[in-house]
Amino acid sequence: MRETDEHRALRSSVRRIADGYGHDYFVEQARSGGKADELWADLGAQGFLGVNLPEEFGGGGAGLLELSMVAEEISAAGCPLLMLIVSPTICGSVIARFGTNEQKKERLPRIASGEEKYAFSITEPDAGSNTHAISTRAVQDGSDWVLNGTKYWCSGADEATTILVVARTGERASNGSGRLTLFLVDADAPGLTTTVIPAEVTSPEKQFTLFFDDVRVPAENVVGEVGEGLGHVFHGLNPERIMCAATSNGIARYAIAKGATYARERSVFGVPIGTHQGISHPLAEAHVQVELARLMTNHAAGLYDDDLSAGEASNMAKLAAADASLVALDRAIQTHGGNGMSTEYGLSDMWAMARLLKVAPVSREMVLNYVAQHSLTLPKAY
Numbered sequence: 001m002r003e004t005d006e007h008r009a010l011r012s013s014v015r016r017i018a019d020g021y022g023h024d025y026f027v028e029q030a031r032s033g034g035k036a037d038e039l040w041a042d043l044g045a046q047g048f049l050g051v052n053l054p055e056e057f058g059g060g061g062a063g064l065l066e067l068s069m070v071a072e073e074i075s076a077a078g079c080p081l082l083m084l085i086v087s088p089t090i091c092g093s094v095i096a097r098f099g100t101n102e103q104k105k106e107r108l109p110r111i112a113s114g115e116e117k118y119a120f121s122i123t124e125p126d127a128g129s130n131t132h133a134i135s136t137r138a139v140q141d142g143s144d145w146v147l148n149g150t151k152y153w154c155s156g157a158d159e160a161t162t163i164l165v166v167a168r169t170g171e172r173a174s175n176g177s178g179r180l181t182l183f184l185v186d187a188d189a190p191g192l193t194t195t196v197i198p199a200e201v202t203s204p205e206k207q208f209t210l211f212f213d214d215v216r217v218p219a220e221n222v223v224g225e226v227g228e229g230l231g232h233v234f235h236g237l238n239p240e241r242i243m244c245a246a247t248s249n250g251i252a253r254y255a256i257a258k259g260a261t262y263a264r265e266r267s268v269f270g271v272p273i274g275t276h277q278g279i280s281h282p283l284a285e286a287h288v289q290v291e292l293a294r295l296m297t298n299h300a301a302g303l304y305d306d307d308l309s310a311g312e313a314s315n316m317a318k319l320a321a322a323d324a325s326l327v328a329l330d331r332a333i334q335t336h337g338g339n340g341m342s343t344e345y346g347l348s349d350m351w352a353m354a355r356l357l358k359v360a361p362v363s364r365e366m367v368l369n370y371v372a373q374h375s376l377t378l379p380k381a382y
Helices: 005-019 022-032 037-045 064-076 082-098 101-113 229-265 277-305 311-341 348-359 364-375
Strands: 118-121 137-141 144-155 162-171 178-186 192-196 207-218
Touching: 005 037, 005 064, 037 064, 037 101, 064 082, 064 229, 064 277, 082 101, 082 118, 082 144, 082 162, 082 229, 118 144, 144 162, 144 178, 162 229, 178 207, 178 229, 229 277, 229 311, 229 348, 277 311, 311 348, 311 364
Parallel strands: 118 162, 137 162
Antiparallel strands: 137 144, 144 207, 162 178, 192 207
């Protein structure tokens, strides 16, 4: 997909904002317990957080392709924000498609402006990739629903005003799998408690376990149809994969730029080290892998925006980009030698984030299962 002048202008504007903060800001916030609120607010003020959301509800009226460019450019500036993958992408997309008109009018403008952040909670300790096995349950009680259960690996629960929660509201008679429903839960709702998950990821955005103890949610906070939440969720999961791919691509570009700059400037035995093919070829090979991943990411986003089947391309983009970012970081660190592990050079502290995006939100193995089953029509493995 050929990018337009408008796309290039979008990238340039976003990068100008992100470069004003840079990787040092991102790391400082992460290590001091701060948040990237200033960067988030600037992106929101310029309309970049909601570029994919409908204009009539405060968004930019563009698509996921444009939002993926925002994610890639801020990551290429050394500031990969997980909440960009969650709030306007998963939550915004699901509300825009399945929410009531009141939910759209009330919530989407604040998501688009960055005034409010929404978290998303689906993962459970005993369910993992098997979404059908979700045990957090919601039971109707009068005009309310009452939620009980445990979720974990919820990004940014401490920053969110609202959490989009996937809960079981019944079972299918055919196989006993869960009928799921989506709920908009206030982050400070009585009965909801959170605990941070210690994680070796340098990021201002933390991960949380959520405990629901008779959390009451009004019926008007149900998103979409009761019992049809799984189908609604999948409308948000392909965008999630695409945005993870875009974030990985940005991290890879950041690493390659660092490696190439160092290879041009660092001299040993009287010549820049980039003169030597042992240095230049690994970086060049990583660049090729990243450009291929970027093409697949743009292709997947284009399919989604055209309302075409995007599952295969989204999964492929996520796998290719996650792998490419780790290769790029490894090659850039190797180019720097010992300096690659120095905090000053800003490479090794990106490793865990890139590695996280290889296992989350869907593991490499589950991606390959999808491709084997849907692309190659091989027998189902699970």
